[in-house]
Amino acid sequence: MTSAQAELWDVSRLRFEEAPPPALTTGQRTAMDRRWAAAVRANPTLFDGPVAALTGLGRDDAGGLSVSWTRLTYRYRFLREIPDAPSVSGLFVAVLQPDGDGRLLVGRMSPTTSAPGRWQPPGGTLEPPVAGAVLDLDVLRRHAARELAEETGSDTPADALVPGPVVRDTRGGVGFLFTAPPRPARELRERYAESASAETASGANPEFDRVELVGSRPELRSLQGTVASYLELVAGRFFGA
Template sequence: MTAELWDVSRLRFAETAPPVLTAAQRTTMDHGWAAAVRANPALFDGPVAALTGFERDDAGGLSVSWTRLTYRFRVLRGLPDAPAVASLFVAVLQPCDDGRLLVGRMSSTTSAPGRWQPPGGTLEPPGDGAALDLDALRVHAARELAEETGSDAPADALVAGPVVRGARGTLGFLFSAPPRPARELRERHAELARAEIASGVDPEFDRVLLIGSLSELRSLPGPLASYLELAAGRFFGA
């Protein structure tokens, strides 16, 4: 499967019950998660909103079915006969005022060390009684942007963009942030990284760069998020 970008005119979410696992599947999942944590103790089995299905219509609408799980369900990927679930995520295209685009490299303690991607992250489920909708996605995207780069764009300043179908079946929601001066973007990330390291926490991005073209993106040392080239191509008008 290759990554795709979809322009969506209408977005609907419907919560579904979590998948039922057999005893063998649950044991495999728990053992696999324990092994992953031994390899990377920074992993956290926190709550996630996971994709269980979607449907597109001819009018540009997208209906998304989701359920409440935790990160350990990722261990089931590729396991024969395991329930089909995938990640939902948000990502923010943060430009600077000279037309370049910010990308970050995931640190060694994250689930994807060395991968270049826009600020963003796995979607968390809303609290009890709260709806999962475009406004909730926008709030989550603004929080991820601040947590990973130190840039404090308000949620209502983020503009919804295309939906991303990732190479591993993930579904992501892109937003664009208002342009910021390049020096400000660099300094805010540096300040955030210093504060986190001083408190004993590894920053999610160990490095950020401002790229000005697809060729610059392709020359980055290390893997790229499966959708990043498509999203950057849209940003640069390629």
């Protein structure tokens, strides 16, 4: 389930349906485990935590989006490298955090993350709800608020996040966007600095090793390093291009 280019969709209705995990052959599971072990040797901070993974997607002419998902762990991302293995893509949330001048906050992923050096909005891979619970917009919103707080120090409550478009990145991952209320630029920078310092002092590594406020697509392109494949498309919409 891959896409040649990122896409941005306006969605009027979301529907989620939980599906069973994909069936793997012994060879596919062994190959996946070997790739995961190699990744951990290269980056020992990687954690095989729970994720909600995309298994199917359907759109209708009325703007509805149906999402089939399943409970997996991070190692299943390596299935995309194994020929003839079941197709599994990621689900994620992202928060557009503007400052008072209409600029967007973006962060650079630290070297200990799975995407070192990549610029992206605050957010992250979607974790599944507790067993027996449904996945819905409220779960997405709460997860987005938690990611925003963890990565930037901003304490925006979940119910203040406004749902926005849905994106599909170039690897087939699907992301749910939310917009946070504007905050002064100085406050955003100070909250990030305080949060990052506290994490470092506790022996943890902040997910963002740097943040910037960008006010246009050219400013986004000028950042040193890679940029999330969907971010320029989102920025174009946000800045009115």
